[in-house]
Amino acid sequence: MGEGKQLTKWLGRLQGTATFVYIAALCVGVALFVIAFIPGSPVALALPTELLSGLDRIGGVVPGVVVDPLGKVVFEVTDPTLAQRMLYLATVLPGLLLAAEVARRLSELLRSARDTDPFTTRTVRELILVAKITAFGGLGVWAVGNVAMWLLSATMLSSGARVDPEQSPLGWLAVGFIFAAFAQLISRGVAMRAELDTVI
Numbered sequence: 001m002g003e004g005k006q007l008t009k010w011l012g013r014l015q016g017t018a019t020f021v022y023i024a025a026l027c028v029g030v031a032l033f034v035i036a037f038i039p040g041s042p043v044a045l046a047l048p049t050e051l052l053s054g055l056d057r058i059g060g061v062v063p064g065v066v067v068d069p070l071g072k073v074v075f076e077v078t079d080p081t082l083a084q085r086m087l088y089l090a091t092v093l094p095g096l097l098l099a100a101e102v103a104r105r106l107s108e109l110l111r112s113a114r115d116t117d118p119f120t121t122r123t124v125r126e127l128i129l130v131a132k133i134t135a136f137g138g139l140g141v142w143a144v145g146n147v148a149m150w151l152l153s154a155t156m157l158s159s160g161a162r163v164d165p166e167q168s169p170l171g172w173l174a175v176g177f178i179f180a181a182f183a184q185l186i187s188r189g190v191a192m193r194a195e196l197d198t199v200i
Contacts, residue, residue: 127179131183
């Protein structure tokens, strides 16, 4: 009985955390969306130093200290156009929306598990769905973000060059794999319970 109450308590805490992440990500996303339509709102992007010139004339450092030729320098557009603001928004908003959706689904799943039984086929199906949303959605976020960054950099560099994608979707894929692994563990538990019920 005590273990059941302890599990219910932990499920409640996890649900509260997931709900907080969902609300926070959604609020930040809405705020960024609104700000993007305000003229003069900040647009910043890290540009590769190999595409820049005049870095040897930067002051404020002691002799022998130079800019990393393979690094990046963050630049901000002083008067960005609407197109630039939308491109900048596309580099951050999709990830926030995906995080919010995953957190929302996890919150609902945890609430259902706390109120009823966490070891059910429904839990397995929902976890697999969350895993797919995380993995495939993460690939979409990665693609959209990199295309937006690629286009935005072309509007900031006088040469019109575009920065190569450097972000990786591996983080999203790893989280999706973890959700899928948990789904398989619960599925195995459900199957074992069914086998025990037939024996008893």
